[in-house]
Amino acid sequence: MDDDTRFTSVEGQNWDFKDKWPASHKDSYFAGICRLICAFSNSHGGFIVFGVHDQTRLPGHNNILPDIDRLTLSFKQLTGSSFEYEFSRCPGVGGIGGVEFLLIKPRKRTSRPLVFQNSLAGYEKGKIWVRDGNEVLQAGPQHFATLFLSDDSDGIEGFIPPSSAQIKRFIGRTESMVDLFDWVNNSDEPRTYLYGKGGSGKTTIAREFAKLAKIAGREIRVEGVDALDIVIFLSAKEKELSSPDAEVVEISEPDFHDELSLLSQIVKLSGGEVDVIEQQDASLADYRRTVQEYLNHFSYLIVLDDVDTLTTKGIDPGADFLYRALSRAKKRSKVLYTIRNAPSQSIHNSIEVPGLQGVDYDEFVDECVKRFRAPTPDKEFRTNRLPALSERRPLVIETIIALSRTSGGYKGADRLFTQNVGNDVRDYVFSREWDALGSNLERPLLAALADLNKPTSFEDLKILLTAGDSAVRDAISAVREMFLTVDDTGQDTLFSLAALTRAFVNSKKANLKLYPAIRQRVRAYKQTVKITSPEVARIISAVRRLVPLRFSDHSEQSLKAALQRVQDTELGPSITEDPVFRALKGYVESIQRRPDLVATRDDFGYSLQMKHEPEFEELAAWFEAEKSSGVITDSIFVITDAVISGRRYSEDQKISMISRKATTAYNMARQKIGDSPDAAYTLAETSVLLHCKAFKHNVLNGSPMTGVSEKYAKNTSYLLIRLSSEYGAWRPIEELSVLQKKVDGYLDPFAEALFPYLDSLSAKARTKSEASRLRNALKAVAGGGFDKSKWLDTTMTPQLIDRLKALEARL
Known part of the structure; x- marks a missing residue:
């Protein structure tokens, strides 16, 4: 401290200032404190100094009586774990309020990193935080050494062959790495399985894990007891995909091809040999005896990659022997298998490798673009089409990006991959399991x-x-x-x-x-789905020939013949009371030149009440008939809700009806603005929620309707903002928080519509009371946190916070 009792140190790797002790244990400030505790504990430890102003560095700003016991209890409830700490208070520093020092000690490297068990104030559960300089960051591969290794790691012997992967930098997969180190350090299971679909990145994760374990060396205590002596990585892979040219390449000499070759490799890489007169005469029994002896004297980590290359051909890779040998050995060792299919016999003791998501996906795409010197994909292809084409499998992603260089861009890459060029990739990913x-x-x-x-x-x-x-x-x-x-x-x-x-x-x-x-x-x-009555089946077949579902326009003659067939007075109750028939009848009535909407509603209503789910095209025809009548009734919502809640309809069909319901709600809201503003407000909010949901679905599935749904969501947002502003200038800002809680979609279109509204606010004169409410709304929304899952563009929420804070400052 200087003569003015000002702290001269700046925040850094092991030092952070907070102006006050957390009063509430449910708000974003408390969540930020807990995140900082996790970060210090997961890294090298550090001090949190409470009572020091973040900008001026002057002490004495804390007027809340610290309760360390309550803080640690709330932290444990949030994370499920405790943290080691020392706490001291200097009440005389800076006058009233004093300064409190909370020293967070680093966790043991053999324990799992501290994470939130439940999301709080915008901070997601399960995320691993670390201290990096003066920042708290979500852990990535660049932090693996901090998370899993100590500063004095000296490394051990081992065999890890060079990787042929095109993308050399390891990206993401922090959770998988945490699970693997936890298994080595703490689990009594001698083997585990890293499983996932072809091209999902299992080999890359296993290789990186083996490299880290080799670097950590004897610092790793297997099951907390035996220091690790040697790391061995062996692969049974017989083929690999060359992503630059999308071709499958044969591997002439895999590391092992059966149990005998596997055990001989373990013996060889351990620096020994089988105790027989002539090595070429050594039998499987000799190698088993030697490997068992080595396991009694040394602690191994053995990674066996792509073992189901052998098992799908009925070849025994020696898994049963290794398991028994590990269980009987005097020293503790571990074997990690990478396989494609989930191990049904050990599903509880396995780690799934899913496709890339979120930040990991974006970072991997950027790395592929850089590695292959490919063009940068536009937002539509990156967020929609590429995930659909690749199922988010890294190997497939890099193949498609590499193709863009020689195919005139991503449209050409899409076309080639969908056609013949993608056959090798699909065969590599699926053929082995298909053949088996x-x-x-x-x-x-x-x-x-x-x-x-x-x-x-x-x-x-x-x-x-x-x-x-x-x-x-x-x-x-x-x-x-x-x-x-x-x-x-x-x-x-x-x-x-x-x-x-x-x-x-x-x-x-x-x-x-x-x-x-x-x-x-x-x-x-x-x-004719689920038709049990032969009579009904015959009528449906006849009517479908007259007015096929796949056509929206029919001749007058066909319409008349179909109507006569379903309105035949000779039909018995076994037909007329059949819900499948009644849906057909309602469909025929709805597509007439002048639909009888009363009869249509009655027939479809009966069918739905009987728990039948009509064909999507039948309900769509009813919707168009209602829409064309010029009078919007609740029947529209009956139709849309039947599809949205139905089990037989595809996601695309559901989203289609969500969009129609949203548009209907928008039109109804506009009709009610004059007579019933409250109802108009509610309908506009419903429309925004539905359009944002449709937008998210279209984004994630690469739909060509993505741009349309985004436009509709934005236009409806303008209406909602205008209607809500009638209740006060602050209401559109508060509406953002309401939408965040309710929406099952992306809110980017609403934010884009909100920006011009925010820009217009500062120029308007308002009363002192209005200005106060507006400032309170701005502060509450900006400080309340944003759920990342509700936003497509990761830069949108920082922009929002900056705009809200800037407006608050201007007011």
Whole structure:
């Protein structure tokens, strides 16, 4: 401190100033303190000095009585963990309020990093924070040494062959690395599995883990007991994908190809040999005995990459022997396997490698662009089309980006990858597992899902495959991890194929013996889903020929004939009371030149009440009839909600109805502005929420409607801002917080509409009371934090905070 009792030190790696002790344990200030504690504990420790002004460095600003016990209890409730600390108070420094010193000690490197167990004030749960200079940052690969190694790590012997990966810099995957170090340090399981779909990055993660373990050396205590002696990385990979030219390259000599070659490599890389007269005469039993002896004397980390290259061909890689040897050994050792399919026998003891998400995805795309000197993809391709094409698998992402150099840009890369050039990539990712499938219903099931191209229930798959529960269940189990996208959030689990998977199955399905039958069943299924009555089925088939669902325009003669068929007075109750028939009848009535909306509503209403889900095209026709009538009624929302909450409709169909509902709410809001402003306000808010949801879906799925949904969301936001501002200049700002809590989408369009409103505020005269309420709203929203999952553009929220704070300062 200087003569003015001013702290002369600036904030740095181990030092941070806070002007006051946290009064509330639920607000963003307290969350920031806890985040700082996590960062210091996860790094090298540090001091938090309470009572010192962040800018002037003058002490004495804390007028809240510190309660360290309450702070540590609240921290433990938030993180599920305690932190080591020392606390002291200097009440005389700076006068009233004093200064408090909280020393956070670094955690043991063998324990898991401290993280929030629940999100708080915009800080997401599960994120790992570290201290980097004078900042708190989310941990990345550049912080692995801080998280897992000590300053005096001396390294050990080992064999880690050079990587052939095109992207040399390791990106993301912090959570996977934490799980792996936790397994080595604390788990009593001698082996674990790193599993994920082809091209997801398993080998890269395993190699980086092995390199870090080799650097850490004897500092690592396996299960907290035995110091690590040697690290070995071996691969059974027989093929690899060369991303620059999208070609599969054969590996002539894998590190091992069966149990004998694996054990011989372990012996060789340990610097020993089998105790026999002639080495070429050594048997499998000799190698097993030698490896067991080595495991008794040394602590190993053995990484075995791509082992299912062998298991899918029925070759034993020696997993059972190694497990028994590890369990019996006097020293503790670990074996890590990388595989594609989830290990059903050890699913509790495995680590999944998903596709790249969030910041990791963006950083990887940037690195690929830099590595291949490719053009920078535009926002549409980067956020929409590329994730859909690649399923966010790193190897596929880099292949597509590399293709853009020689194909005239990303549109050309998309076209080439979707066509023949992508075949090698898809084969590399899927062929091994496809070839290993049994000869029962596994491949026909995938072919059926490829033709359906929408989420499908277990019961419907039974119908399409004409098989019983057990056979279909076994087929799903065989393909679930590698091929299926599974949605089990509702009452019924739904199964589908992602875009990359579907493209592969489409290239293979024609060679299946059962495919002609599967194709016809799917066609029939799409035409008459779940029709049990033969009489109803015959009527539907006849009507569909007259007025096909795929056409929106029909001749007068066909319309009249179809109406006569469904209104036939000779039809018995077994037909007229069938909900499938009533939906058909409502559809025919809705597409007439002059629709009978009373009859249409009655027929569809009955069908929906009977829990039937009509064809999407049938409901869409009813919607158009209601819309064309010129009178907007609640029937519009009955239609849209039936699709949105339905189980048989695809995501694209649901989003289509969400957009229609949003547009209807917007139009209704405009109609009610004069007579019922409160109702108009509510409808406008509903419209914004729905348009933002549609925008997010279109972004994530690479829909060509993304730009349209963004435009609609922004236009509706202008209306909502105008209506809310009638209740006070502060209301549009408060509305941002309301939307953040309610929305299941991206709020970027609302923010873009809010910016010009904020710019207009400072120029307007207002009363003292109005100005006070406006300042309070600005301060509350700017300091309340923003949920990153509600925003597409990561720069949008900092812009918002700057604009809000700037406006508050001007007021």
